[in-house]
Amino acid sequence: MKKVFLSVVIPFYNSSRTARESITSVFSEIEILYQDKKLAKIFSLEDTVSEIICCNDGAVDGTAEYLDGISNADFSDGNTSFIELKVMHLKNGGAASARNAGLNVCRGEYIAFNDSDDMWLKDSLVKRLSILSEEPNADLITANHERESQKLPKLAKAKSHVNLFYISIKDELYKNYYTTQNSILKRRIIDSGIRFKEGMRYSEEVYFFIQIVSKYKCIFLNEKMSRSVMSKERFGESGLSGNLRAMEKGELRSLKLAYNELYITHGQYVSAAIFSVLKYFRRILIVAKRKANKR
Helix, strand or coil: CCEEEEEEEEEECCCCCCHHHHHHHHHHHHHHHHHCHHHHHHCCHHHEEEEEEEEEECCCCCHHHHHHHCCHHHCCCCCCCCEEEEEEEECCCCHHHHHHHHHHHCCCCEEEECCCCEEECCCHHHHHHHHHHHCCCCCEEEEEECCCCCCCCCCEECCCCCCEEECCHHHHHHHCCCCHHHCEEEHHHHHCCCCCCCCCCCCHHHHHHHHHHCCCCEEEEEEEEEEECCCCCCCCCCCHHHCHHHHHHHHHHHHHHHHHCCCCCHHHHHHHHHHHHHHHHHHHHHHHHHHHHHC
16 A cells, blocks of 8 residues: 555535535645656655545535545546545534544545635645745644735744744634645644544634644745635635624634633633634624625
8 A cells, every 4th residue: 555645634515516626626736746846756756645535524415426426537637546535424513523534534644624615726735735844843834715915913934935924822813824725734733633623513623723833833824825616705605604603602612622721821711712702793894894885
């Protein structure tokens, strides 16, 4: 059995309209990776395969049937023997549970995520992996979703790249820089036992990344590396991100878990919770204004 270089975990729930675009973008980026001679040499890719793990979270709209029917030939006309497509059918437990199922069986030295309604942009995988491998002792990288760039507070800047920054636990508590669509992490994080919180259905990524940022060196690339397949807004429009109240309750629960499990201090918990509530009301105003402009 060949060594697995990269594992990409994608949870699916009633995603029949966007599943193909999501998988295609990941598939295409892995192809580019294996065609990059520099990275092939650095990572010894000629002796590896990479895997895309599709986790069907109890979908009832035809997603399961679509996933069962896919093969490498659906996404490329070339030789793609270095990519393994895997499908897991699960009882509906939410994205956290579905991602954990994928993490529990993934074999890659590097682990990445995508969402079923999002796309990786061209060359985004090569760029993120290159930076992660070159930055000394870095264990996790993320980037922007939908935004070309964003205004940043006084983050510690990395010398290796003009748009690269270090993210501390304090930074992450107030901004939530890390998103699943853009994050790539090294194997040792998963081997340490860090997982998404089972049972959480909203803002589950907040707690997951707090655990990592509190223990590992994490970097943030202030460039756009992914976008929504349907071009939906980042929050307040549809899907899980459309329920602002549930998202806020999930974020506050993540902060409480981080405090209870000693990832953050009491002072950090209180101030981050207050800031989170303020962000929640700001989002309500933004969504209300957005809807008014569409009338």
